Amino acid sequence: MKEQMLYDVVVLDTGNGNGKPYSRYVKGEAIPAVLGRYKETKQQGKGIRAAGTQEKDLTVYQVETDEQLWTIGADVYNNRLKPVQIFSRDGKQRYTQPMFKTYAKILLAKAMGSKRPITNSVFLITTTTARDFQSQSIHETLKKFFEDAHKVKVNNETIIIPVQHYEAMSETEAVIYDLLLDENGGYADISVLEQDILIINVGNGTTDLAHFRGLDYINDILTPTIETAYNEVIERLAEIASDKLEREIKPEDIRSQLDLQHNKENKTFNFYGDKIEEFAQIYKQVVDEVFAVLIAEINLAVPDTGRYHRIAVVGGGAEEFVWKKHFEAWNNKKVQIPNKPTIAPARGAYKWGVAEVRALTEEAAAAKE
Secondary structure, rough: OOOEEEEEEEEEEOOOOOEEEOOOOOOOEEEEOOEEEEEEEEOOOOOOOOOOOOOOOOOOOOEOOOOEEEEHHHHHOOOOEEEEEOOOHHHHHHHOHHHHHHHHHHHHHHHHOOOOOOOEEEEEEEEEHHHHHHHHHHHHHHHHOOOOOOOOEEEEEEEEEEEEEEEEEEEHHHHHHHEOOOOOOOEEEEEEEHHEEEEEOOOOEEEEEEEEEEEEEEEOOOOOOOOOOOOHHHHHHHHHHHHHHOOOOOOHHHHHHHHHOOOOOOOOOOEEOOOOOOOHHHHHHHHHHHHHHHHHHHHHHOOOOOHEEEEEEEOHHHHHHHHHHHHHHHOOOOEEEEOOOHHHHHHHHHHHHHHHHHHHHHHHHHHOO
16 A cells, blocks of 8 residues: 655746756656746637647646736747746845746646645745855745645646645755655665765856765855856857847747757757758857856866765756766766756755655654554
8 A cells, every 4th residue: 555645745946947846746847937928719628729829739827816828838939929038046036026926836736747636735845046045035935935725727627736834955955865865765875975976056047066975065165156057058149149140139039949959969040930050050169168167167166076976967057968968078987967967956855855754754653653
């Protein structure tokens, strides 16, 4: 008989580039951090189709009492809806904006998958950048927002997600648990407890560095947050594309196409019929330049990478085809890129959450005896 846990463990990694919900129902999905406003026109089966688009099935959401219909992620791009970017390097500003709240509730609904009805209360963990994690005001803002019963309508079906317990965890700490634990909360690699490990989390807006000795965070890195990250590539490409096509190309125009080519070596760019034929070469050159700056900054912040037993590289920069090759070549004897590195922080937080909930479940059972 399957063990009945006290809570369902759900993790939301609400990163600037992709949202990563993680639970027993949904694992390994990275969703572009964009919303699209949608006006319902007709229904076909379970999917709702949009007039004037490519007529592709999509899922639409309504949040709380808001009558606006929303789509999220690739559905926005595939159905040619105007993207609303969820992006800010300022954590407090990001987490208090109305669009973030709508986005987070939709991600929470996606984390529940097709689970119906939702019978268990939720033990929710959000992962944040290291800089945001140090802010007590951000913790309080997120806790106040998430510890609630969240109502979301998914294709006209209303679900209520009761979050009874909330925890925040830095993405870099979550990676340690991803290396240490398995999906059931047990040990997968106990050697982690005895090693010095450098975590490099290459996100969209920033790159975070952290030194852990076992489970202990060692505060000895000169610059734990580096501003150089994948967004620098996007911004440079937008400038180059604008010059070549002699029209304004915005960063979101670049991002919307690259998000759909994450695992391709040779990228393409087509703006309403205007192609940049040499875009693949331009992309690689820009990545080369930005990567060189990033590595120079990492070497300044961490002068001696040789003292670490391993260097775990995670985030979108560890999964995107060209960036990944650069990291593997940089320090390949030390570098460890976990499976699906984009979701490694969310997966690690989930593993930790399962261990915590199992302990709480056992305590509750013992108290009844």
